[in-house]
Amino acid sequence: MEPLKVLVAGPVGAGKTALAKSLLGEEALTTEAKASEDLGKETTTVALDFGTLAVGPYRVHLFGVPGQERFDFMWDVLAEGALGLLFLVAGDRPHHLPEARRMLDYFLSRHPVPYLVGVTRLDLGRAWTPGEVALYLRLPEERVMGLDARKREEAFRALARLVELATGGE
Ligand SMILES: Nc1nc2c(ncn2[C@@H]2O[C@H](COP(=O)(O)OP(=O)(O)OP(=O)(O)O)[C@@H](O)[C@H]2O)c(=O)[nH]1
Numbered sequence: 582m583e584p585l586k587v588l589v590a591g592p593v594g595a596g597k598t599a600l601a602k603s604l605l606g607e608e609a610l611t612t613e614a615k616a617s618e619d620l621g622k623e624t625t626t627v628a629l630d631f632g633t634l635a636v637g638p639y640r641v642h643l644f645g646v647p648g649q650e651r652f653d654f655m656w657d658v659l660a661e662g663a664l665g666l667l668f669l670v671a672g673d674r675p676h677h678l679p680e681a682r683r684m685l686d687y688f689l690s691r692h693p694v695p696y697l698v699g700v701t702r703l704d705l706g707r708a709w710t711p712g713e714v715a716l717y718l719r720l721p722e723e724r725v726m727g728l729d730a731r732k733r734e735e736a737f738r739a740l741a742r743l744v745e746l747a748t749g750g751e
């Protein structure tokens with residue numbers, strides 16, 4: 582069976598790299614560099630996160646894209662041939678939602694693939710709930726779920742649901 586290429590996208594600090602690490606462990610290929618501006622964390626992805634894992638009968642190739650807009654040239658490079666999009670948004674950073682909406686529209690207009698939105702960091706102060714994020718992004722509630730990107734079971738549940746959407750539940 583052909584590998585299933587899945588893209589992980591979303592604004593800076595949404596947890597794309599954390600998700601790659603929790604799903605792939607030591608196998609995760611990451612490209613972190615010291616953040617050149619204050620992003621609320623020390624490092625940021627400058628090229629991609631990558632790794633492969635099994636989801637049921639499928640071999641998934643996971644490609645995480647950088648969140649910073651200055652690396653947006655990588656988005657189309659990595660999106661080539663993708664069959665699903667896992668789009669992460671930090672629930673505790675509702676001010677990132679306008680950018681999230683633009684990024685999601687951009688991706689889906691160029692690569693209309695099945696998608697799932699994951700809302701992370703729900704345990705942190707005054708986070709928006711997945712339902713509120715769905716309303717704001719004008720998405721059906723079933724396309725939005727909460728997860729802690731640091732926890733393997735939660736990250737895997739989100740990925741498995743996307744794989745189900747991408748493969749039509751076969
Ligand atoms: N408390 C908490 N922290 C989380 C959760 N999900 C992710 N994080 C943390 O949030 C931060 C997200 O940072 P990254 O994983 O580097 O974010 P990114 O999306 O890869 O960001 P860029 O590569 O800069 O675009 C990490 O410190 C994670 O450990 C969550 O559900 N709760």
Ligand SMILES: [Mg+2]
Binds near residue numbers: 597599625626648
């Ligand atoms: Mg990253």
